[in-house]
Amino acid sequence: MIPMVDLKKQFQEIKDEVFSVLTEILESSQYILGPKVSEFEKKIADYHGVREAIGVASGTDALHLSIEALGIGEGDEVITTPFTFFATVEAILYTGATPVFADIEPDTLNIDVSQIEAKITEKTKAVLPVHLFGHPSDMEGIQKIAEKYNLKVIEDCAQAFGAAINGKRLGSFGDAGCFSFYPSKNLGGYGDGGMIILNDSMVADTIRKLRNHGSKGSYRHESVGFNSRLDELQAGILLVKLKHIDEYNRKRRQNAALYNELLSGKVKCPVEKDGAYHVYHQYTIMSERRDEIQKRLKGNGVSSVIYYPVPLHLQEALNFLGYKNGDLPVAEKAAREVLSLPIYPELEESAIVKIAEIIRDTV
Numbered sequence: 569m570i571p572m573v574d575l576k577k578q579f580q581e582i583k584d585e586v587f588s589v590l591t592e593i594l595e596s597s598q599y600i601l602g603p604k605v606s607e608f609e610k611k612i613a614d615y616h617g618v619r620e621a622i623g624v625a626s627g628t629d630a631l632h633l634s635i636e637a638l639g640i641g642e643g644d645e646v647i648t649t650p651f652t653f654f655a656t657v658e659a660i661l662y663t664g665a666t667p668v669f670a671d672i673e674p675d676t677l678n679i680d681v682s683q684i685e686a687k688i689t690e691k692t693k694a695v696l697p698v699h700l701f702g703h704p705s706d707m708e709g710i711q712k713i714a715e716k717y718n719l720k721v722i723e724d725c726a727q728a729f730g731a732a733i734n735g736k737r738l739g740s741f742g743d744a745g746c747f748s749f750y751p752s753k754n755l756g757g758y759g760d761g762g763m764i765i766l767n768d769s770m771v772a773d774t775i776r777k778l779r780n781h782g783s784k785g786s787y788r789h790e791s792v793g794f795n796s797r798l799d800e801l802q803a804g805i806l807l808v809k810l811k812h813i814d815e816y817n818r819k820r821r822q823n824a825a826l827y828n829e830l831l832s833g834k835v836k837c838p839v840e841k842d843g844a845y846h847v848y849h850q851y852t853i854m855s856e857r858r859d860e861i862q863k864r865l866k867g868n869g870v871s872s873v874i875y876y877p878v879p880l881h882l883q884e885a886l887n888f889l890g891y892k893n894g895d896l897p898v899a900e901k902a903a904r905e906v907l908s909l910p911i912y913p914e915l916e917e918s919a920i921v922k923i924a925e926i927i928r929d930t931v
């Protein structure tokens with residue numbers, strides 16, 4: 569059997585470091601907003617070359633609190649991609665704002681900058697690009713539009729920890745960069761967790777209050793907030809994993825290069841645009857014979873997943889937004905053709921060769 573991810577294998581390699589930090593935290597008995605969270609926030613800010621980093625309870629909350637702290641809510645519109653995990657849009661809706669979808673690029677599957685301007689109205693307050701599967705969105709194009717129309721930019725970096733454009737790490741381009749530490753993410757904890765990075769200290773202060781019941785502490789509440797803190801145990805685990813993240817990403821890239829070599833010409837392989845540093849959270853191929861490929865893989869004990877089978881504008885939960893089939897054809901075609909293959913850092917070369925052979929035999 570070849571799974572999509574093998575977290576057990578990675579854990580075995582870092583077990584001693586993880587147990588040592590967990591013991592330290594458990595013995596300190598400081599479990600909420602303690603020194604490990606502060607240290608992790610500082611290291612994440614330094615890693616991205618930004619002033620502020622705020623640990624929160626999940627990637628979904630990172631998006632939600634960022635949008636809210638940037639003053640976006642009821643009556644506002646946020647332009648985003650229809651080809652992402654549902655949480656991106658839930659976060660917009662939690663604030664009372666309305667998501668507006670612009671179609672995606674056929675190669676990177678990220679939001680297509682040329683589709684954004686047509687979606688701008690007097691209600692538009694922000695653009696929310698998602699760096700899908702670990703490949704950067706076109707931040708130069710997005711920032712040009714944002715400057716022209718005075719829009720905020722919130723980057724969904726849940727799948728793109730460590731990815732960059734010309735050496736500048738994702739999350740540091742917009743007004744806020746939002747990360748998820750869900751266990752299977754490139755930098756994943758052993759539970760839920762998230763982080764917001766930014767440079768504006770006033771907005772960072774607002775987010776720090778929002779994550780902690782609208783309070784800076786001492787039972788004085790300046791606003792109604794949430795309970796959304798990154799916990800100390802997760803921060804400790806993530807500090808261990810942060811030491812290895814560049815190597816994990818390098819291995820993902822190496823695996824992707826081998827897949828590219830073995831599969832190009834047979835199926836549509838993921839691209840890496842000029843200047844982009846792709847971190848392959850997913851290695852996603854496209855083929856009109858996707859279902860056949862998935863069936864053959866399964867028959868040979870190989871896992872694969874369709875991220876995502878239904879674009880968000882056609883999700884039942886979002887019917888009230890009024891989109892219909894045909895509105896965003898590139899996203900709809902992607903949903904019919906994408907298939908993500910195992911790409912995790914510990915994946916053996918022989919497994920990649922086996923997977924590629926099955927696919928080559930099918931198409």
Ligand SMILES: Cc1ncc(COP(=O)(O)O)c(C=O)c1O
Nearest residue numbers: 626627628653655656726748750
């Ligand atoms: C693109 C994207 N946005 C947001 C999220 C939400 O993150 P979380 O699961 O940590 O809430 C995820 C992952 O789960 C994601 O893949």
